Amino acid sequence: MCAYTVYQIIDLRLTQNAVAKSMRQIFGIPASRGMVNRLKASVAERCEGIYQAILDKIVAGALVHADETGATVAGKDAYVWVFANLEEVAFVYSENREAVTAQKVLQQFGGVLVSDFYAGYDSISCTQQKCLIHLMRDINDDLYKQPFNDEMKEIGTQFGEVLRPIIESVDRFGLKARYLRKHQPAVNKFFQTLSRQDYQTVVAVGYVRRFEKNRDRLFTFLDHDGVPWNNNNAEHAIKAFVRLRNVIGGTSTAKGLRDYLVLLSVCETCKCKGVSSLDFLLSEEASVDAFISKRGQRGVSVE
Helix, strand or coil: CHHHHHHHHHHCCCCHHHHHHHHHHHHCCCCCHHHHHHHHHHHHHHCHHHHHHHHHHHHHCCEEEEEEEEEEECCEEEEEEEEECCCCEEEEEECCCCCHHHHHHCCCCCCEEEECCCHHHHHCCCEEEECHHHHHHHHHHHHHHCCCCHHHHHHHHHHHHHHHHHHHHHHHHCCCHHHHHHHHHHHHHHHHHHHHCCCCCHHHHHHHHHHHHCHHHHCHHHHCCCCCCCCHHHHHHHHHHHHHHHHHCCCCCHHHHHHHHHHHHHHHHHHHHCCCHHHHHHHCCCCHHHHHHHHCCCCCCCC
16 A cells, blocks of 8 residues: 555555545545655655665766756745666655755766766765756847857857767767767867957857866767767656656745655656656565565566
8 A cells, every 4th residue: 555655655655635536436435635745755764775875876986967946845945966876766856956965975976977067066075967958948048138149159069069979979879979079179179269259248258268167068969988978868857757746846845845745756766767656666675676686677667
């Protein structure tokens, strides 16, 4: 019943009132919203060790995607951070957007951090890759706002000419440094050309400064195997929380939201590994990897 409750709340994104109603109608159990909430809290407590192991494994790895988004706790603003790799996802609650949360989580991390351009990530002492899709979006947005700004057109054109062949190499060979390093001379030439320009418009000057500030963080992926040039993995994980947030609303307590995040971390990790979160919860295994190992093969996601 606990596994069934979590499956409906997290995977199917039903409200606690709806879950209680289904219990009454399907199983004849006189359930209430309070009962469902207690079941959720009970499973979250039992999954705390699994959650911490997921987070520890992410930090011990060679690659972390990070992102953050707003939440509401008892009517007050809060934040949820996500830290992910290709197979694990962990959500972390924070009362604010200050970088101390990411710094604390990643203090032992020694790999490459992929993130957007939020300044808080700059304070984390590790190799970094900024999301180039974010940069492309920003350039396109400013070109849309200022269609007659020739300086912005020039910046956009030059950046596109550098990035396009790189992405073609990624599509052809994958994220392998031995195929991507050949693009480094073109990148260096781009920065040299940019530094020689005497732009006059505020927006163009701003982009020159932005490129120079992040010079060591824009093309890190050219020298590392398996490092993406975008932060799509973290953005995908954040969307999972946003869908859940739309159901939770803003009435949850801080503890209630943390419970949701523990369970969502476990369920999203199951999805990344290709197994059913419901089957995992029913198994009562101590970790998702142990569950997969015991089964001897990957399962199929319930979605």
